[in-house]
Amino acid sequence: xxxxxxxxxxxxxxxxxxxxxxxxxxxxxxxxxxxxxxxxxxxxxxxxxxxxxxxxxxxxxxxxxxxxxxxxxxxxxxxxxxxxxxxxxxxxxxxxxxxxxxxxxxxxxxxxxxxxxxxxxxxxxxxxxxxxxxxxxxxxxxxxxxxxxxxxxxxxxxxxxxxxxxxxxxxxxxxxxxxxxxxxxxxxxxxxxxxxxxxxxxxxxxxxxxxxxxxxxxxxxxxxxxxxxxxxxxxxxxxxxxxxxxxxxxxxxxxxxxxxxxxxxxxxxxxxx
Amino acid sequence: xxxxxxxxxxxxxxxxxxxxxxxxxxxxxxxxxxxxxxxxxxxxxxxxxxxxxxxxxxxxxxxxxxxxxxxxxxxxxxxxxxxxxxxxxxxxxxxxxxxxxxxxxxxxxxxxxxxxxxxxxxxxxxxxxxxxxxxxxxxxxxxxxxxxxxxxxxxxxxxxxxxxxxxxxxxxxxxxxxxxxxxxxxxxxxxxxxxxxxxxxxxxxxxxxxxxxxxxxxxxxxxxxxxxxxxxxxxxxxxxxxxxxxxxxxxxxxxxxxxxxxxxxxxxxxxxxxxxxxxxxxxxxxxxxxxxxxxxxxxxxxxxxxxxxxxxxxxxxxxxxx
Amino acid sequence: xxxxxxxxxxxxxxxxxxxxxxxxxxxxxxxxxxxxxxxxxxxxxxxxxxxxxxxxxxxxxxxxxxxxxxxxxxxxxxxxxxxxxxxxxxxxxxxxxxxxxxxxxxxxxxxxxxxxxxxxxxxxxxxxxxxxxxxxxxxxxxxxxxxxxxxxxxxxxxxxxxxxxxxxxxxxxxxxxxxxxxxxxxxxxxxxxxxxxxxxxxxxxxxxxxxxxxxxxxxxxxxxxxxxxxxxxxxxxxxxxxxxxxxxxxxxxxxxxxxxxxxxxxxxxxxxxxxxxxxxxxxxxxxxxxxxxxxxxxxxxxxxxxxxxxxxxxxxxxxxxxxxxxxxxxxxxxxxxxxxxxxxxxxxxxxxxxxxxxxxxxxxxxxxxxxxxxxxxxxxxxxxxxxxxxxx
Numbered sequence: 001x002x003x004x005x006x007x008x009x010x011x012x013x014x015x016x017x018x019x020x021x022x023x024x025x026x027x028x029x030x031x032x033x034x035x036x037x038x039x040x041x042x043x044x045x046x047x048x049x050x051x052x053x054x055x056x057x058x059x060x061x062x063x064x065x066x067x068x069x070x071x072x073x074x075x076x077x078x079x080x081x082x083x084x085x086x087x088x089x090x091x092x093x094x095x096x097x098x099x100x101x102x103x104x105x106x107x108x109x110x111x112x113x114x115x116x117x118x119x120x121x122x123x124x125x126x127x128x129x130x131x132x133x134x135x136x137x138x139x140x141x142x143x144x145x146x147x148x149x150x151x152x153x154x155x156x157x158x159x160x161x162x163x164x165x166x167x168x169x170x171x172x173x174x175x176x177x178x179x180x181x182x183x184x185x186x187x188x189x190x191x192x193x194x195x196x197x198x199x200x201x202x203x204x205x206x207x208x209x210x211x212x213x214x215x216x217x218x219x220x221x222x223x224x225x226x227x228x229x230x231x232x233x234x235x236x237x238x239x240x241x242x243x244x245x246x247x248x249x250x251x252x253x254x255x256x257x258x259x260x261x262x263x264x265x266x267x268x269x270x271x272x273x
Numbered sequence: 274x275x276x277x278x279x280x281x282x283x284x285x286x287x288x289x290x291x292x293x294x295x296x297x298x299x300x301x302x303x304x305x306x307x308x309x310x311x312x313x314x315x316x317x318x319x320x321x322x323x324x325x326x327x328x329x330x331x332x333x334x335x336x337x338x339x340x341x342x343x344x345x346x347x348x349x350x351x352x353x354x355x356x357x358x359x360x361x362x363x364x365x366x367x368x369x370x371x372x373x374x375x376x377x378x379x380x381x382x383x384x385x386x387x388x389x390x391x392x393x394x395x396x397x398x399x400x401x402x403x404x405x406x407x408x409x410x411x412x413x414x415x416x417x418x419x420x421x422x423x424x425x426x427x428x429x430x431x432x433x434x435x436x437x438x439x440x441x442x443x444x445x446x447x448x449x450x451x452x453x454x455x456x457x458x459x460x461x462x463x464x465x466x467x468x469x470x471x472x473x474x475x476x477x478x479x480x481x482x483x484x485x486x487x488x489x490x491x492x493x494x495x496x497x498x499x500x501x502x503x504x505x506x507x508x509x510x511x512x513x514x515x516x517x518x519x520x521x522x523x524x525x526x527x528x529x530x531x532x533x534x535x536x537x538x539x540x541x542x543x544x545x546x547x548x549x550x551x552x553x554x555x556x557x558x559x560x561x562x563x564x565x566x567x568x569x570x571x572x573x574x575x576x577x578x579x580x581x582x583x584x585x586x587x588x589x590x591x592x593x594x595x
Numbered sequence: 596x597x598x599x600x601x602x603x604x605x606x607x608x609x610x611x612x613x614x615x616x617x618x619x620x621x622x623x624x625x626x627x628x629x630x631x632x633x634x635x636x637x638x639x640x641x642x643x644x645x646x647x648x649x650x651x652x653x654x655x656x657x658x659x660x661x662x663x664x665x666x667x668x669x670x671x672x673x674x675x676x677x678x679x680x681x682x683x684x685x686x687x688x689x690x691x692x693x694x695x696x697x698x699x700x701x702x703x704x705x706x707x708x709x710x711x712x713x714x715x716x717x718x719x720x721x722x723x724x725x726x727x728x729x730x731x732x733x734x735x736x737x738x739x740x741x742x743x744x745x746x747x748x749x750x751x752x753x754x755x756x757x758x759x760x761x762x763x764x765x766x767x768x769x770x771x772x773x774x775x776x777x778x779x780x781x782x783x784x785x786x787x788x789x790x791x792x793x794x795x796x797x798x799x800x801x802x803x804x805x806x807x808x809x810x811x812x813x814x815x816x817x818x819x820x821x822x823x824x825x826x827x828x829x830x831x832x833x834x835x836x837x838x839x840x841x842x843x844x845x846x847x848x849x850x851x852x853x854x855x856x857x858x859x860x861x862x863x864x865x866x867x868x869x870x871x872x873x874x875x876x877x878x879x880x881x882x883x884x885x886x887x888x889x890x891x892x893x894x895x896x897x898x899x900x901x902x903x904x905x906x907x908x909x910x911x912x913x914x915x916x917x918x919x920x921x922x923x924x925x926x927x928x929x930x931x932x933x934x935x936x937x938x939x940x941x942x943x944x945x946x947x948x949x950x951x952x953x954x955x956x957x958x959x960x961x962x963x964x965x966x967x968x969x970x971x972x973x974x975x976x977x978x979x980x981x982x983x984x985x986x987x
Contacts, residue, residue, distance in 0.1 A: 009404055012397030013413070019394070020420050020474060023431035026441060030434065083313040093310060102317040108580050110532020112549045113569045116556060117324035120566070123341045124327050140320040143313065163677055164710035166697045168724030168775065173305055182714045201424040204534055208556075218426050225426075225539065229434045237427040248422045252415060265758045273760030299696065 024241060031234035048231040049239075058236060061220040065200060068131065068216060072138035073195035079139065080146025080195070081188055085176070087147065088154040089162075106144045114141060115208030122209065129211030137209040138199040145198065146191035153187030154180075186255060193251060197244055332566035333359035343562050363567035372551065373568065377575060379546040383462065383537075384530035387469035391477045391526045392519065394470055399481035399518075400511075403488070414482070421475040429468055429539050436464050436540070460542035468536040473529070477522040484518025485511070517590045524583035531576060548572050618842075619652040620828065626689070628653040628811050629674070629779060634683035636669050636835075643669040645835035646683070651779075656805050656812045658822040660858075661832035667815045670832075671781050674813065675704045687778060698727070703777040707784040709768040711756040717767050718743070718752045724775045742770040745804065762793050769801075773808060782814040786821060798824050819859050823847070831855050847907075851986050856905040863906040863952050864985075872896060876979065879904065883950045884926045891980040903985040910981035911954035913942055913967060918976050926952060926975040930967060944973060 005013075031049075035042035052058060083103055106114060118137045122129055161183070165175040181188070203218040210216065217236070224233050335344045335358075348356045367373040402413045420428065435441045436459040443455040458464050488511065496506040512519075534549035541547070548568065556565040619625040627650035636644040644666040651657045659667040672678045673685060676697035685692045692700065703724070712720050718739060725735045743752055746766040756764060765785065772780055785801065786794045802825050805812050816822050822829050823843040830840045831854075839851045850856035853864055867879030867888055875892045879902060888904060918925055926946055934941035935958075942954045954975055967973060 005401065005404055005406075008397070009401035013401040013405070016394065016398035016401070016474075016478075017416055019471070020416070023435055023471070024420070024423070024428065026435065027427070027431040079313045079316055082309055083317075086310055086313065090306065090310065095314070098322075099310075099314055099317070102321050104584070106321060108528050108576070108583075110529065110534075110549055110572060110576070112532060112534050112552045113325075113328070113573060116552065116565060116569050117328045118320065120327045120331055120562070121320075121324035136320060140316070143316070147313075158708050158710060160706040160708050160710040161712060163675075163697070164704070164706055164771075165712070165723070167675055167677075167700075167702075167704045168771070169698050169727035170723070171696075171698050172302060174727075179712055197422050197424075201426065203426050204553075218424065221426060221430070222535075225430050225433070229430075229437070233430070237424070237430065241423045241427060244423050245419060248419060249415070252418075256411060262757055265755075269758050269760050269763070273762060299694070302696075 027234055028238045028241070031231055031238040033231055036231060048235040052232050052235045055232070057215075058217070058220055058232075061215050061217045062236075064131065064214055065217040068135050068138060068206075068214075069196045069199035072135045072142055072199045073192050075135075075139045076142035076146050076195040077188060077192040080143035080191055081150050081184075083143060083147035084150030084154060085180075088151045089159075103144050103147050106141045107148065111202075111204035112208075115205040118205070119208040129209060130214040133209045133211065134206050134214055134216065137205050138195075138202065141205065142195035142198050145194050146188075149191045149194065150184060150187050153184045157183055189251070193247065197248075200240070200244070328566045328569050330359075331563055332363055332570050333361070334563050335360075335362070336561050336563050341562070342560055363563050364571070366564060367567055367571060372546075373548075373571075376546045376548045376551040377571070380531050380533075380548040381575070383465060383469070383545075383547060384527050384533075387466050387473075387530055388523050388527040390466060391470045391473055392523060395474055395477035395481060395522065396519075398474075399478045399485055402478070402482050403485035410486075417475050417478050417482070425472060426535060428472055429535055432464070432468055432471065432540060433459065436467070459540065460545075462541065462545055464540035465537050465545055465547075468540040469526075469530050469533065472536065473526040476525040476529075480521040480525065481515060481518040484515045484521075488514055517586070520586055521583075521590075524579060524586070528576060528579055528583065531579075532572060617827075619655075620650065625652060627651060628655070628688060629813075630684075630686040630689075631670075631674075632684045632686065634670070634673065634680045634685060636666070636673060636678060637681045642835050644673070644680075647835075647837050648683075649830060649837065649840065651811060651813060653811055654809050655827045656802065656825055657814070658826040658829045659813065659815045659832060660817070660819060660822040660829050662817055662858075665832040666835035667817075667832050668783060671704070671783055671813065671815045674779070675702060675781050676700045701778045702781060703772040703775055703779075704781040704783065705768050705772045705785050707787055709756075709764045709788075711764060711767055711771075713756055716753050716755055717748060717759070720756070720767055721771045721774050724771065728775070738774055742774045745773075745807070746770045761788055761790075762797070765789060765797065769804070773804070773810070776808075777810060779811045779813060782812060784816055785814060786818075787816075794821070801825060823859070831858060849983060850905060853903050853905070853985050853987065856983070856985060861908050861953060863908065863911070865904045865906065865950075867902050867904055868899075870896065870898065870902060877902075877984065878923075883946065883948045885947055886921070886925050887923050888982055889923055889979045890982045890984050893984045903987065905983045905985055906952075906977060906981060908941065908953040908955040910977050911952065912976050913944070913954045913956055914974050914976070915967060915971060917974050921974070924977055924979060924982070928952065928973065928975070930969055930971045930973055933967075933969065942967065942973075944975060 030041075032044050032046065033041055034045040034047070083099075087100055087103065115137070118133070118140070119129075122133050127133060162175055162179055165179045166172065170178065201218060202216075203222050206216045207219055207222075210219070217240075221233055221236060224230065330346050331343050334346050336342060337344050344358060346357065346359050348358065350356050398417075402410065402417070405413055433440070437443070438455050438457060438459065440459070442458070443452070446452045447455065458467075492510055492514070493503075493506050496510050497503070501509065532549045533547060534553055537545050537547040537550045538553070541550070549572075552565050552568045552572070555561050555568060629649075629651040631647055631649040631651075634644060634647050635642065647666075647670060659670060661667050669678060673680055676692065676695060676699075679693065687700075687702065712723065715723065721739045721742060722735050725738060730738075743749055746769055748763065748766055748770065751759060751763060751767075756767065759767065765788070769785070782801075786797055789797060798821060801812075814822075814825065823846075826843055828840060828842055829846055831838045831846070833854055839846065839855050841849070846855065846859055850859065850862075856862045856864065865881050865884050865888065867881040869880045870877045871879075873889070875894075877890045877893050877896075879888045879890065881888050881904070890904060917927075921927075926944075928944040928946040930942055931945040931951065932943040934943075938958060939955050940958055942956070944952045944954060946952060952975060
């Protein structure tokens with residue numbers, strides 16, 4: 001009963017992960033299919049990748065998406081870190097309830113509503129729709145995710161560390177940059193990464209808030225998907241999945257390494273004493 | 274002893290003069306604090322709350338062929354009077370046309386059914402992960418988290434190629450001789466269920482795993498010691514103890530599933546009604562901004578109950594842990 | 596006691612008698628180093644610290660002792676500047692500290708969790724406070740080396756906090772708060788996270804460092820043994836109030852209240868009535884004890900109300916032979932239980948009234964030869980001084 005796996009456990013893990021990964025695996029495999037027909041395997045080929053690189057519309061959309069994702073994730077990280085700090089360190093102030101409501105609400109708000117409401121506001125203030133509006137929209141919902149990630153990291157670390165800095169003569173502003181920020185850095189990086197991929201993935205909000213000339217990659221994929229499955233889209237998807245998976249895996253393996261080293265050193269210290 | 278009487282109030286006049294730069298510095302600290310609060314606060318007011326109030330406003334006016342395609346709620350007439358043109362007509366329209374009510378009900382039904390299915394699929398996975406040897410757990414956790422990071426759209430798209438009439442599933446089943454006629458799965462509610470379960474599985478597995486992993490396994494040993502068979506122990510010990518995880522996972526799947534657009538649009542059929550899709554159509558195809566605003570307001574009202582319940586439950590379990 | 600020099604010489608001589616003779620709090624000419632004047636701290640409706648007034652003198656090793664939630668940590672945090680008093684004042688060397696933020700107070704704190712900066716080496720942790728004051732680099736290096744030497748961490752200077760054991764972390768935290776030479780060092784349960792053996796050893800090290808540096812130490816603890824060992828004086832706190840401020844000896848020998856008597860060491864408490872004055876002491880009737888009790892010296896008259904009497908177990912003599920005068924300070928009962936602790940034995944005696952009394956005796960003889968055993972009828976006697984009258 002201890003930690004051994006029963007056959008049932010092993011079977012449910014295998015089937016579960018098969019379910020999670022098979023569709024993506026098939027998508028990747030068929031991006032290398034010679035034939036245009038999705039169901040017929042006609043031999044290995046990279047021609048769809050070549051074709052994709054010829055598709056100017058797709059490349060433009062990809063470029064726009066990267067620009068939006070990079071800009072919005074940087075802004076969202078700054079704003080979200082501030083918001084996380086406010087929620088876990090600033091105690092009570094007027095309008096705190098409204099503030100935390102506005103942080104949590106976008107996380108559960110259906111995307112269609114967020115998109116619609118932002119669009120209506122951009123129209124109301126007569127802001128031309130395009131790169132700027134999509135970026136503003138992405139900053140707004142991404143910063144809430146960053147805030148939650150940063151807040152949970154702040155909640156997890158000993159507050160007296162910051163008090164100790166102040167006790168030793170460091171004013172609050174400097175304490176944030178010299179003590180707090182280095183400690184929560186992993187959460188801030190994770191928040192940035194999360195914002196970046198959220199922006200990279202977003203279809204619904206971008207569809208509402210974008211304008212001519214700023215079509216994002218998910219929108220492009222969506223409009224082609226509605227016309228049917230094509231190996232070219234499979235190729236684009238494979239590249240996107242590959243990029244994100246590599247980024248996330250690298251980031252988490254690095255953190256994991258550091259954690260393991262740290263734990264080993266801690267055990268060593270206790271053993272030596 | 275501590276019985277010394279309090280001293281007379283210290284002479285304040287010279288001290289106040291000395292203190293003033295200190296007071297000024299504290300003033301700067303305070304200003305800094307309010308500045309830090311103000312930036313994200315104003316941002317959210319401008320880009321979250323204000324837009325929503327605009328939705329509320331537009332849901333009260335009429336559609337118009339112009340740009341913007343709606344009438345004014347408040348107009349200024351002469352002599353400083355203002356005229357208010359709002360009406361609940363859009364909401365009445367939602368009530369009269371069965372399309373909208375059916376969309377709401379069908380969204381709730383589809384979301385609820387797929388939440389139950391996700392729980393049934395997710396629980397064994399989370400349970401297996403929590404009982405796996407410690408050195409595997411990080412890898413297993415990564416395997417669950419990774420799809421969560423990859424594009425939602427792409428993961429939904431991947432199913433089209435599988436579920437199509439001439440898709441890979443039908444191909445495989447025919448090859449195995451299990452069916453003679455290809456099944457129609459794509460563009461039905463079943464495809465929507467599969468899509469939701471697939472897309473939201475990590476949201477179910479993660480809270481369940483976090484909960485099950487913390488469970489004290491000696492409780493199961495105690496149950497066995499007291500004569501309870503493993504299967505029964507699962508139902509009377511493990512399941513009740515993982516209730517907070519189950520509830521959290523269900524809310525995390527149910528709430529976003531109600532407002533889902535991509536899955537019903539790509540996998541569902543023309544008769545699959547979901548409110549997110551209806552809103553999208555109303556906005557992009559019919560260009561009726563006031564009615565889509567009214568749909569959004571009602572959708573939010575429908576979702577507020579589960580959201581509030583979820584927050585309460587989260588608060589309670591946070592308190593229980595503290 | 597004219598100056599600090601004499602005081603520290605006497606303290607350094609190490610004998611507890613010398614320590615006890617150094618008593619600035621008894622000298623009306625001595626100015627308090629810190630004055631806490633009518634300080635109250637409320638958190639909403641909850642009163643954490645309730646109208647506390649306290650004077651602490653230079654070079655004292657002062658303890659705030661009490662169970663968790665008694666307000667001792669809140670009081671310490673107000674001294675450090677992390678909490679602002681709702682009412683009252685804190686004066687450091689006569690200067691009002693209200694409105695002075697923690698980073699501008701000449702006071703340092705050692706945190707219960709040590710609060711070491713995880714991303715800085717031992718050296719950097721210790722140098723942090725000096726850097727904030729823009730001390731020249733050469734001087735920082737010199738002073739850091741000095742305290743590292745003092746806490747014997749030389750070989751760990753380049754390590755990060757997670758590479759240290761609990762005891763080493765504790766030393767780093769101590770060094771970090773000492774290096775700025777604060778006017779007062781606040782220690783929040785400084786030994787709470789250490790195991791028993793290390794704790795006793797560290798207590799003496801703390802005392803030595805305090806004597807060496809001459810800094811006023813204020814320590815918060817819930818461990819009465821620790822407070823008794825290290826302190827010049829102890830303030831016992833309960834529900835936000837100070838119940839008694841005394842030297843460790845006085846606290847044990849002359850507790851003012853039942854709460855203090857019970858909190859410091861073990862005690863038997865008896866209820867007496869009908870106090871009669873006899874010279875400098877009282878005689879009480881005590882139905883529970885089944886005899887009259889002659890108390891130690893007590894100035895006030897008891898009146899008609901009940902008084903409480905504290906009797907330490909080690910001051911109770913247990914014998915099978917009746918004393919000459921069994922009408923006073925003599926209880927009889929039956930041995931109910933015996934706890935053998937090696938050097939000591941604890942006897943639980945059930946009196947005829949049903950009350951349980953604890954008596955401890957040093958085990959001079961071997962266990963087998965122990966004369967008193969279960970269900971023996973015994974006489975419990977004590978010297979009149981041993982019965983201390985409590986205020987409530």
